[in-house]
Amino acid sequence: MSLDLRKLGYFVAVAQSQSYVRAAAELHITQPALSRQIQALEESLGVTLFTRDRRGTALTGAGRQLLEDAVPLLASAVALERRARAAARLGNEFTIGFMPGVPFTDLLAEFRAAHPEVSVDARYVPIVEQEPYLLDGTVDVSFVWLPLKSRELRHVELLDVPRVAVVPAASPLAGATKLTLEDLRAMPLVDDPGSLPGWRGDSAPRRRPLVAVEERLEAVAAGEGFCVLPAGVAQYHRRDDLVAVEIHDAEPVVVALAYTRHRTMPEIQHFAAMARRHLTRRRGE
Template sequence: MDLDIRRLRYFVAVAEESSFVRAAARLYMTQPALSRQIRALEDDLGVALFARDRQGTVLTRAGRQLLEDARPMLAASVALEQRVRTAARAENQFTVGFMPGVVVTPIVREFSRMAPDLRVDVVHTSITDQVDYLLDGRVDVCFVRLPLPPGTFKVVPLFPEPRVAALSREHPLARRKAVGIDDLRDVPLLQAPEDVPEWRGSAFSSPAAPGRDLSSLPVTIEECLEAVASGAGFHVMPAGMADFYRRPDVEYLTLDGVAPRMVALAYMEHRTMPELQRFSEISRRMLGPAPD
């Protein structure tokens, strides 16, 4: 059996936070997705790693042993990946990470024109793995949706992106062009409550309400939209992603009363490539706020 390094990292976060909720926030992923990964790790090992009591989530004896061994293993694996990727990468290669809903082609084209000696590659990422791509060196720079873990990345804010509500086309509210978050208080929220703190739905109407099992919630955007289309509830997502994931059985409504998500450019703080600064300047000029 081969241990999954990413699952080990998730395990260490839960162990250090003594909470799936806090660990999910720290990892910038949903609690259902985190719970599934920990459950898969436990299945691989054939042991229970956590127990729940009145104090919260606590490590079992097997969990304490794994935590002791996992920390140095993770540190070694990160250092190994970075050394190998750096050694293998051609000196003239520059890799850009992007995600659905953020149009980067004009930026990449302009950057390539200004740096003709570089081979510029573009790699697809998502909100759930954008941090991993930056940490392990698969990309030099990445367009991200904030927040990111503090103290690790150089972040260049670009623009605030409004969020929309995805509803089944059959839902009565879908006939509107816009809704307020309070209009959806009786509609089940198909994501973790911390993703939409402005929502004040009643506990009985939400599968993501306190005390409910969040592991049954959809995880990927495709799963979320299937659940929305079936009439199971609504999902809040960035407007750019809604443009990317158009489908005939889902309506995207302008959503009032929720904070936008900031789209930014990010790269590892310790990186000193001059190309990073050049790419940042082009991105800020093309996507950033207009000068005063």
């Protein structure tokens, strides 16, 4: 059996929207054409994927299992295409992912001067995209905050950065020069508790912890609690209505340079060595 990824994508669209009408509109095809594609997929698999009644479209047990497997499969297919295109440009292009809080400008200039034969591009990498951008080939190498989840990634540790608590400017904690984990105990944490190892709060964790920096800052400004960021990121996103205070007894965040394990470009190791020397010099200044 050959699985048609296009039909699989149609299936995911219907499953996620729970509506043939909405899915057809999103896919820019007619509803009858979409129904035929789903029917063909069901016939090729030998299972029924959806039940339809007056209440709408629902997944069968087989459909739920297929959806669970199809989403990462389609993402992997997209990543495969991007990595293939990235491999086609090896030898003359090199894309470096950067993020707020890591001194980068001088390092980039130094690397470009050392490799005039390579077209070096720099791309901003949001925290929530640091692993996806590496895995799908958007960037060849990137500065990241540890830890990383994917086993496909390798990294070189570069430096430690203090963790800060971002609180509303009107909070009693905003006037402190430093805070402890105990100082923050009574205040809700809007992001994942994993962002602050060792912290045990009095409030239950959010049902959906916030990940994107902008979402976290908006939640803090709205008085929902505090968030934790690397000091450099907080400085980059500073606002008049928020204050960042170092957490004295929190483990620092580790900045690393990461790349996928299958990447063999010599520029990666050259850039990693240069980054270590560059950041070591800055710490000594």
